[in-house]
Amino acid sequence: MRNVFSETLYECATQDPSIYIVVADISPAGSMGKFRDEYPERFLNVGVAEQSMIGICAGLALKGAQPFAYTIATFSLYRPFEMVRDDLCYQNLPVTVVGMGTSVVYSTLGGTHHTQEDVAIASAIPNMQILAPCDPLEMHLSTLHCAKQKAGPMYLKLGKAGEPVLTKNAEDPFEFGKLRYIRKGTDTCILCYGPIMTMALEIADKLTAQGESVSLISAHTVKPLDRDGVTQALKDHKRVLVIEENAPHGGLGSRVKEIAWDTGANCDLKCFALKDEFIHYYGSYEGLLEAHGLSTDRILATLQET
Amino acid sequence: MNDKTPRNSFNAVAAQERCRAFRRRILDISQQVSALHIGSAYSCTEIVDCIYYGLMKRDEQGNSIDTFLMSKGHGCMIQYVILEDLGVLTRQELDRYCTADGILGCHPDYGNPGIEASTGSLGHGLSMAVGMAYVAKVNRDTGTVYCVLSDGEVQEGSTWEATMMASSFGVSNLVAFIDNNDFQSLGRTSETHPSFYPLREKYEAFGWECAEVDGHDSQAVFDAVTARNGDKPLMVICTTTKGRGVSYMENVPIWHYRSPSPEEYQQAVEELAGALA
CATH class of the missing domain: 3.40.50.970 (Thiamin diphosphate (ThDP)-binding fold, Pyr/PP domains)
Structure with missing residues (x-):
């Protein structure tokens, strides 16, 4: 990038x-x-x-x-x-x-x-x-x-160097201020932004393999957030997941929860973010995310528990 | 007044009269509000007057290719009354200073007539002035950027970052002034922060051209700028008196932010009137 x-x-x-x-x-x-x-x-x-x-x-x-x-x-x-x-x-x-x-x-x-x-x-x-x-x-x-x-x-x-291309065949074009569907489904919707999208895509693949119809959205414009787009995504899916590399408060998850409350959404909504902690971990980027509770397996396990 | 004296023919006597009138106008406005930065404005009255009436080049319509930036934003009353005199701000706008239906607050706001940048938080102005001067240089504009700093804000690390960058970028079209009144909230700077001095050597070591003047001597301020070599940014270190012009305000920290009572107002009116006698 x-x-x-x-x-x-x-x-x-x-x-x-x-x-x-x-x-x-x-x-x-x-x-x-x-x-x-x-x-x-x-x-x-x-x-x-x-x-x-x-x-x-x-x-x-x-x-x-x-x-x-x-x-x-x-x-x-x-x-x-x-x-x-x-x-x-x-x-x-x-x-x-x-x-x-x-x-x-x-x-x-x-x-x-x-x-x-x-x-x-x-x-x-x-x-x-x-x-x-x-x-x-x-x-x-x-x-x-x-x-x-x-x-x-x-x-x-900006992330770092070497992120894979994920949006070549995206459903929607890139438009500032609009949610961008990379994939469109009907059961579960994953809202994500930034380099952690690689993990979101992996989760989408696994859920699809389990028979779910999955939407994957790049919320690249975190501010101003596409409120109408989020409202619609909350309406159109049984389950919405927010995955972000941000503190648990004040990020996309918080905003989506606000919108869900304001609009009376009744889907299942789960937010995955970094912990509200400084973690002294000096391994890989993926390892540090995992220490914060963010990995494909952990997120899938959480979904299965509930 | 509207004295659009061309550059290099600065009339110090006219400047003295203008400054007396500006101080009186600020004093009058002080009676409309519970508090204002009167001592800080009086401290740099001659400096800002000299910039607007002596140094900034103007066309027939009064427009200038030069830029003025009040880095010590809390001193902006002097800028406001000068902009009123120049017809850039209206009397009504000044009369509504710090009121719900007005546009002017205690610090200059970008977007208001004649205000080139929002300031008020100290240590921001010099970096912005460096950026402005840099663009002018790249675009081969002939304009000069004038920036007035308080001595207090020269304690900000950000001011020294900008100091280093101005000379490193060679923005010789930047002229800055330190309103060196030796006062901040907790006392005399020379007593609380002796290592703050000397200033001239510090600025020269950072690659600036420097001049030291009496900041209430309009002609000296003007001459210091017009006599510069012009191959480096210029810092004019102006020795000033906080609250200058009203005896009970001079060097008394409480007048940093206070409005005079009716009795104090009357005394100040008389002292200012007598200043020319």
Whole structure:
């Protein structure tokens, strides 16, 4: 996903001179290097100075530029939080804050490098939009959207490298602000976003093998959430599962529960999220997710118990 | 007044008269609200006046290619009354300051007439000013970005990040001012934070051109900017007095955020009137 982001942004920059990228000492690998070499005036490296990164992006946008702030998620959203809130969201500027390696992707780096609450935190700020693509194809389309949109600030969640393509044969096209059916079924619906979609797809496959008709939805636009789409999904399915790599409060699961209550939904609704804990685990990404209770087998086992 | 004196012919006597009138206007507004940042506005009155009337280039219609950013957002009363004088804000808008049907609050809001960025939380303005100046440089615009900082906000780490980046990016079209009034909530900065000084050497070490002036001497502020080399960002360190112009406010921290009583108001009116006598 990271490479697709860089490649797409580079392509956008060749077409649009208002696109800037402001990085905080991140290695300009791949197309990011091309961006730096070919458009040095629009590639700014502030060093390890993330508050300034966001403030400078605000200044660029106030003068008509379309900037991207780019570094590891904890340093693009948490360290300069007040700059994100005041400079970008309060002034409602079209700046994309790219959170690289979001959630617990950097499993071996420990809790200081995790953003297991980023969706909850970014969602809480007025004007902030959130895009969380699930595969390289959605990453490409999300980046194109961010490069053009003028609605306001955006938090773009990026996984790492090497995620598989999952949406090549999706039922729906990618449309900002709309739930996207990757598969359409009638019994169980899985709502998910971001790189953990790989697990959601595996669960969908297993449930299908057990004879269920399963919908799999990419809720790539976590904010503004497609309320009508969620309402309809709650109506159309006997069971709805939300799977996300986010704290158990303030993420997609919380939002779906709110909508379910507000609309009087009567389907079975189950939400699977990270634990409300810092877990000191230094193995693989999948292993850390499992330590949080998120694995295909655990989720399927929970479903069978109930 | 509407004195659109062209650059390089700054009239310090006219500036003194304007500043007296601006202080009086702020004083009058102080009687409409329970509290306002009067001491902070009086501290940088001459600096902001000099930027708007001496330094910012204007066309016939009064529009400027330059940008002004009040990083010490709490001092914005002086900006508001200047924008009123320039016809950018209306008298009614000022009369409705901090009221339910008004548009002006205690800190500048982006989107209001004449306000280029929302400030108020300290340590944000200089980074935004660097970004603005950077775009102007890339676009080969001739505009200058002027930014006024409080000495308190120069304690913010974010200000030093921006300080480093301004010179690293070579934004020589950035001119910043520190309203160095030596006061913050808990006392004199020189007593509570002696290591904060010296400022000039710090900024020079960070690659800025520096000047030190009496921040209430309009001509000195003007000359410091017009005499600069212009190949680096410029920091004008302005020695100022918080609450300048009204004896009981000067260097008294409580006037950071307070409105005078009717008796105090009357005394201040008389002192300001006498300032030109």
